[in-house]
Amino acid sequence: MTAHTRGSGTNWVGRSIRRLEDPALVTGQGRFTADLPAVHWVRFVRSSIAAGKIQSIEAPPGANIITASDLRALKPIRPVLSKFNYVPVGQPILADGVVRFTGEPIAAAYAASKDQAEDLADQVEVVIAETTALVDGPLALVEGAPLVHAEAAGNVIVEGRVRTPGFDEVWRSAHKVLRVDARSRRQNAAPMEARAGHAAYDPATGRVTLTCTTQMPHLTRTAVCDIIGIPEAELRVIAPDVGGGFGQKMSLAVEYVLLVWLARRLRSSVAWTEDRRENLIASFHSRDQHIELEGAFDAGGKLIALSADIIANIGAYSCFPTTCGVEPLMALAELPGPYDVSAYNCRARGVLTHTCPMAPYRGVSRPVITFAIERLMDKAAAAFGIEPTELRRRNLIDKFPHTSPMGLMFDDGTYKETMEIAIKAVDLPAFRKQQQVARTRGRYLGIGFATFSERTGYGSPAFAARGMEITPGWETVHLTIDPSGFVEARIGASPHGQGLRTTLAQIIADEIGIDPQFIKVVHGDTDRSPYGWGTFASRSLVLSGGASLIAAQKIRAKLIKMASHMLETAPEDITLKSGSAHVIGTDRSIAIATMARAAYHQTHIFKGEIEPGLTETGTYDPSGTFSNACHTAIVEVDIDTGRVEVKKFLVAEDAGLIINPMIADGQVHGGVAQGIGNALLEEIIYDETGNILTSTLADFLPPTAREIPELELHHLETLTGNTITKAKGLGEGGAIGAPAAVINAINDALSSFGVSIDEMPATPQRIRAALRSSGKLR
Amino acid sequence: MSDKLDITLNINGRDYAIRVESRRTLVDAIREECGQTGTHIGCEHGVCGACTVIVAGEPVRSCLMFAEQAAGKPIRTVEGLATGDTMHPMQRAFMENHGLQCGFCTPGFLMLAVGVLEREPEISDEDLVDVLSSNLCRCTGYQNIIKAVRAAAAEMRRS
Numbered sequence: 001m002t003a004h005t006r007g008s009g010t011n012w013v014g015r016s017i018r019r020l021e022d023p024a025l026v027t028g029q030g031r032f033t034a035d036l037p038a039v040h041w042v043r044f045v046r047s048s049i050a051a052g053k054i055q056s057i058e059a060p061p062g063a064n065i066i067t068a069s070d071l072r073a074l075k076p077i078r079p080v081l082s083k084f085n086y087v088p089v090g091q092p093i094l095a096d097g098v099v100r101f102t103g104e105p106i107a108a109a110y111a112a113s114k115d116q117a118e119d120l121a122d123q124v125e126v127v128i129a130e131t132t133a134l135v136d137g138p139l140a141l142v143e144g145a146p147l148v149h150a151e152a153a154g155n156v157i158v159e160g161r162v163r164t165p166g167f168d169e170v171w172r173s174a175h176k177v178l179r180v181d182a183r184s185r186r187q188n189a190a191p192m193e194a195r196a197g198h199a200a201y202d203p204a205t206g207r208v209t210l211t212c213t214t215q216m217p218h219l220t221r222t223a224v225c226d227i228i229g230i231p232e233a234e235l236r237v238i239a240p241d242v243g244g245g246f247g248q249k250m251s252l253a254v255e256y257v258l259l260v261w262l263a264r265r266l267r268s269s270v271a272w273t274e275d276r277r278e279n280l281i282a283s284f285h286s287r288d289q290h291i292e293l294e295g296a297f298d299a300g301g302k303l304i305a306l307s308a309d310i311i312a313n314i315g316a317y318s319c320f321p322t323t324c325g326v327e328p329l330m331a332l333a334e335l336p337g338p339y340d341v342s343a344y345n346c347r348a349r350g351v352l353t354h355t356c357p358m359a360p361y362r363g364v365s366r367p368v369i370t371f372a373i374e375r376l377m378d379k380a381a382a383a384f385g386i387e388p389t390e391l392r393r394r395n396l397i398d399k400f401p402h403t404s405p406m407g408l409m410f411d412d413g414t415y416k417e418t419m420e421i422a423i424k425a426v427d428l429p430a431f432r433k434q435q436q437v438a439r440t441r442g443r444y445l446g447i448g449f450a451t452f453s454e455r456t457g458y459g460s461p462a463f464a465a466r467g468m469e470i471t472p473g474w475e476t477v478h479l480t481i482d483p484s485g486f487v488e489a490r491i492g493a494s495p496h497g498q499g500l501r502t503t504l505a506q507i508i509a510d511e512i513g514i515d516p517q518f519i520k521v522v523h524g525d526t527d528r529s530p531y532g533w534g535t536f537a538s539r540s541l542v543l544s545g546g547a548s549l550i551a552a553q554k555i556r557a558k559l560i561k562m563a564s565h566m567l568e569t570a571p572e573d574i575t576l577k578s579g580s581a582h583v584i585g586t587d588r589s590i591a592i593a594t595m596a597r598a599a600y601h602q603t604h605i606f607k608g609e610i611e612p613g614l615t616e617t618g619t620y621d622p623s624g625t626f627s628n629a630c631h632t633a634i635v636e637v638d639i640d641t642g643r644v645e646v647k648k649f650l651v652a653e654d655a656g657l658i659i660n661p662m663i664a665d666g667q668v669h670g671g672v673a674q675g676i677g678n679a680l681l682e683e684i685i686y687d688e689t690g691n692i693l694t695s696t697l698a699d700f701l702p703p704t705a706r707e708i709p710e711l712e713l714h715h716l717e718t719l720t721g722n723t724i725t726k727a728k729g730l731g732e733g734g735a736i737g738a739p740a741a742v743i744n745a746i747n748d749a750l751s752s753f754g755v756s757i758d759e760m761p762a763t764p765q766r767i768r769a770a771l772r773s774s775g776k777l778r
Numbered sequence: 779m780s781d782k783l784d785i786t787l788n789i790n791g792r793d794y795a796i797r798v799e800s801r802r803t804l805v806d807a808i809r810e811e812c813g814q815t816g817t818h819i820g821c822e823h824g825v826c827g828a829c830t831v832i833v834a835g836e837p838v839r840s841c842l843m844f845a846e847q848a849a850g851k852p853i854r855t856v857e858g859l860a861t862g863d864t865m866h867p868m869q870r871a872f873m874e875n876h877g878l879q880c881g882f883c884t885p886g887f888l889m890l891a892v893g894v895l896e897r898e899p900e901i902s903d904e905d906l907v908d909v910l911s912s913n914l915c916r917c918t919g920y921q922n923i924i925k926a927v928r929a930a931a932a933e934m935r936r937s
Binding site for chain 2: 018019021022023024025026027028029030032034035037114115189190191192193194241242243244246273275276496497498499662663665666669670671672673674696697698702704705706707708710711734
């Protein structure tokens with residue numbers, strides 16, 4: 001482990017420079033998809049019924065309506081996993097005879113304005129013969145339940161199992177077995193910008209430009225072209241400014257396929273902007289899981305075996321490109337988390353129901369599995385009569401490298417160190433006294449800890465282990481210094497709020513000695529950026545940052561070689577800084593801009609020893625690493641109303657080298673706020689017929705400034721050898737730890753009632769129901 | 779719904795003579811008829827506040843107001859916050875304090891905060907959090923928005 005002093009030896013990395021993205025965004029000059037004008041506007045007619053057979057679709061005479069019968073030449077969306085008994089199922093672009101969830105698009109109406117298209121869609125009459133809807137994961141597994149897709153017997157679409165050798169023997173040796181029945185309700189990532197698409201046909205070239213709110217422009221192009229059956233050269237995909245994604249905008253939207261198809265048919269421009277109701281009912285959901293978790297402990301409170309049955313309600317279809325396996329299989333792979341346990345038994349199933357499809361959302365599965373195992377740890381601590389932190393001390397991994405029972409290699413981690421920082425910062429002994437005093441006054445304070453690992457920066461080998469037909473991983477960066485001396489980095493990643501234009505510029509700046517303000521990072525345009533996977537999975541800074549560093553190192557080497565020629569000095573005597581190449585120990589220098597000009601316009605001076613131009617490519621595909629953190633929440637529960645107030649929230653995290661502390665803190669803040677929403681507020685609710693009851697932001701409740709306390713952040717920077725930038729990535733961590741910390745704190749506050757709240761969100765209703773059932777309310 | 783009204787919207791000091799249906803919301807008219815797309819639409823039901831603009835000195839949710847209701851009243855949007863190349867202290871404070879990430883909710887927060895501080899320059903820190911809780915942000919966890927608005931409030935009081 002290397003101690004790191006921020007800013008030492010480097011210039012830009014480690015500094016909280018202001019974001020290069022911001023001036024446009026604070027002046028109203030951001031360019032979002034919905035800002036584009038179009039000739040035709042599309043409104044989707046969506047199913048008001050969860051399950052049924054379409055009997056008729058009737059539109060006013062002459063109305064412009066597209067239905068499945070117009071799209072016979074299009075393939076369905078049908079992502080594939082080659083492992084885990086995955087059953088491929090197809091999702092038609094428009095429902096074809098059958099509807100499988102409330103909100104599923106059945107027809108597309110188009111007109112000259114948004115309003116007219118909406119009016120037209122309202123006049124389309126769809127008659128559906130309703131059939132029994134399956135809404136709940138476990139109920140869809142009951143024998144004799146109707147099938148959502150005929151090909152998936154028992155409604156199981158994916159199933160992973162593991163049982164480590166000798167598991168039973170270890171299990172039988174247990175001193176105590178603790179159990180948690182953890183239930184995470186459904187969520188919606190709810191980016192503030194709902195989805196939108198705009199497809200414009202160019203009659204001169206026959207090409208379509210699809211501008212849309214995607215996190216993966218290149219994959220969107222591949223998928224849309226495959227479905228429609230056109231070469232990729234005929235489609236350009238642009239992700240302009242995108243108003244948050246959090247995973248929801250990673251998965252392919254059927255709506256985009258329809259737009260491209262319609263733009264080609266009309267030879268014109270067509271646009272769709274999703275309204276908030278559509279977004280809440282029919283974009284993508286997440287986190288709907290039941291986990292039955294049991295932990296076997298020895299007499300010393302050491303976890304010796306872990307057993308779990310995981311049911312993920314993945315909805316009606318499988319999302320592209322990850323497939324719906326992403327939630328259950330990540331739970332299977334990473335459930336043991338930061339704990340040292342080698343005996344592991346787990347079954348994880350993805351179950352089809354008549355609900356909106358699930359897709360990745362910040363943290364993907366880990367907010368749920370962290371919640372489950374952290375509840376287990378707190379229950380075990382209570383059973384052993386020790387502080388939850390003491391139980392964790394006895395179980396957290398502290399020897400590295402560590403191989404998990406699923407074969408994941410933990411290169412390094414500071415699980416104990418971050419927890420000790422948190423314990424000290426929150427002053428646990430003082431809190432316990434305060435808690436006792438408060439309780440004598442009828443106030444219920446509680447503290448909750450959550451320690452977790454966040455797998456980050458992984459390349460294609462990690463994705464390949466999942467058996468994905470489409471195996472993401474690597475990223476490429478094209479770095480150019482143009483004749484004017486200006487630097488352009490074209491990247492395959494597709495940031496949408498993460499500040500990558502700034503952080504990548506910082507990484508490149510240190511390598512080539514040019515101020516970040518002269519480095520422009522170009523992304524989100526398949527015509528201008530190299531093929532890449534986009535921005536998701538806490539990966540962009542590590543992957544695109546690594547590729548940027550590789551490209552910048554090559555440019556640096558070339559600049560030094562050129563300077564060596566131009567200054568007639570040995571390369572090892574040259575350094576690049578402040579926009580020039582300097583001869584060390586002298587006042588001789590040459591501006592990089594001058595060399596850039598020469599690289600294009602004076603190539604003869606290099607006598608054929610240096611290739612013309614100043615462009616280099618870097619590609620990076622690492623094995624991956626783990627960030628880690630300890631989250632600590634202090635809450636107060638009002639036992640009369642069930643209301644929870646988060647009074648304090650503290651994060652002690654370690655994500656390796658921090659490139660821009662201001663931006664890194666912002667990522668943690670945002671993740672924690674989403675995690676607090678996950679724990680207390682946000683829930684997509686279906687009634688038993690599959691009708692959705694939370695279709696406005698007054699029903700589905702993202703937190704406001706009132707619900708989020710001031711967040712206290714502590715950083716460790718353990719430099720990983722597993723990435724070339726020494727950075728690990730931390731985009732998701734905030735959302736992973738916060739739910740568990742808050743729920744543990746609530747349970748700690750209510751410990752005298754002997755209840756266990758193991759369901760998220762812990763709404764006032766659920767807390768009151770638990771308190772009433774305790775029989776201990778006065 | 780085909781009866782259209784001729785109205786004039788005054789946005790950032792400039793008159794826009796437009797013809798709209800009576801059902802046209804102010805935000806749609808600002809964005810589409812007047813081409814000022816800096817104001818964003820987040821929910822169209824008055825919860826998220828992304829569409830907040832200042833009408834006759836008051837921050838309003840422009841998705842809950844008809845364009846016709848704002849006719850003849852001075853409307854301010856994010857495009858009018860800066861004076862030439864000089865940014866408003868609130869814009870600078872958002873950049874300096876990392877009060878934005880994706881930037882989609884930002885125009886609404888800027889107009890909300892500016893509108894409230896112009897009306898109530900001495901507003902307490904606590905009341906300010908209450909005011910800011912009327913808009914939603916999904917990226918920042920509000921930490922740096924609150925910090926930015928407090929910093930701008932202090933600067934606006936000084937000037």
